[in-house]
Amino acid sequence: MPLSRIIPCLDVAHGRVVKGVSFVNLRDVGDPVELAKHYSDGGADELVFLDIAATPNEAETLVSVVQRVADVISIPFTVGGGIRSVDDAARIIEAGADRVSLNSAALATPSLITDIAARFGSQAVVVAIDAGEAFVFTHGGRRATDIATVPWAAEAAARGAGEILLTSIARDGQRTGFDIELTTAVRDAIDIPVIASGGAGTAAHVAEALRATDAALVASIVHENPAGLPGLRREVAALGIALRPFKENP
Numbered sequence: 001m002p003l004s005r006i007i008p009c010l011d012v013a014h015g016r017v018v019k020g021v022s023f024v025n026l027r028d029v030g031d032p033v034e035l036a037k038h039y040s041d042g043g044a045d046e047l048v049f050l051d052i053a054a055t056p057n058e059a060e061t062l063v064s065v066v067q068r069v070a071d072v073i074s075i076p077f078t079v080g081g082g083i084r085s086v087d088d089a090a091r092i093i094e095a096g097a098d099r100v101s102l103n104s105a106a107l108a109t110p111s112l113i114t115d116i117a118a119r120f121g122s123q124a125v126v127v128a129i130d131a132g133e134a135f136v137f138t139h140g141g142r143r144a145t146d147i148a149t150v151p152w153a154a155e156a157a158a159r160g161a162g163e164i165l166l167t168s169i170a171r172d173g174q175r176t177g178f179d180i181e182l183t184t185a186v187r188d189a190i191d192i193p194v195i196a197s198g199g200a201g202t203a204a205h206v207a208e209a210l211r212a213t214d215a216a217l218v219a220s221i222v223h224e225n226p227a228g229l230p231g232l233r234r235e236v237a238a239l240g241i242a243l244r245p246f247k248e249n250p
Contacts, residue, residue: 003244005045005215006206006233007195008222010035012081013053015061019173019223026052029223033068039222040073042229043246047073048165048195048217050101050128051081052140063095070096078126078165084109089116093124101165103128104138107147110159117160126195127156128165131182141169149182150189157190164190165217168198173220175201178209187213203235210241 010017010032017035018026029035036047049069051062066079079092080101089100106113106127117125130137131149138145153164166186168179178199187194196209197217209216222229230248237243 002214004210004241006236006243007046007048007215007217008039008044009048009050009197009217009219011050011052012062012065015065019220032065033072035226036069037072038226039229040075042227043233044075044229045244046075047077048101049077049079063091066092066095066097080128086115086119089120093120099124099126101126101128103130106156107136107138107145110155113156113159113161122160122162125161126163126165127161128167129153130167130169132169137169150185153186154189157192161192163193163195165195165197171199174199175220177201177205180208180212183209184212203232203239206232207236207239207241210236
């Protein structure tokens with residue numbers, strides 16, 4: 001059975017890591033390359049970078065961040081935001097990322113999932129889903145659709161996604177725990193891994209998510225104390241979750 005994964009998420013805007021609550025009230029929390037190195041050294045299993053500015057003018061900034069991150073870490077990392085074509089995906093992967101994450105563009109053009117998977121393999125394609133109570137949102141959680149969350153996850157998997165990154169908008173940044181009911185519903189509907197996102201506030205929350213699914217995304221809980229990731233891993237492991245072996249620096 002695969003080991004559970006703890007994955008810090010870094011939202012990037014204009015070359016800086018930011019964090020908010022339910023996708024608003026953003027604040028600067030640091031340099032993406034420095035934080036990536038901290039988290040890699042601190043036991044992160046993977047990293048996710050999401051460019052939430054995602055404008056054409058940001059494209060070169062994001063590629064530069066990816067290149068610099070790839071130079072300082074050895075763990076896998078995923079990059080999303082503003083990827084609207086196979087060529088966009090190619091620029092990110094060729095800059096050093098292991099995977100790309102698709103969200104609004106996949107909803108607008110579902111065949112993009114298949115096209116990127118055909119070129120780079122399903123393992124390189126993550127479909128991110130920003131979920132409301134029952135339906136998917138686009139444009140950074142600001143625009144509602146009439147697309148139901150669970151069927152969309154199933155379609156994304158069928159089209160070639162290798163993983164689903166499922167964020168509860170209502171729980172994002174609240175630190176009150178993950179939406180386990182939603183996560184479980186998606187996990188039970190598909191046969192690819194699901195990363196739970198939105199709501200991590202304690203080790204118990206992370207452990208609860210990892211009992212329900214394959215991986216847990218963390219943000220506020222580690223951004224406020226980047227040196228605390230090893231401790232979080234210890235607490236989660238003490239709650240009975242099997243994580244990869246990690247030797248802390250003395």
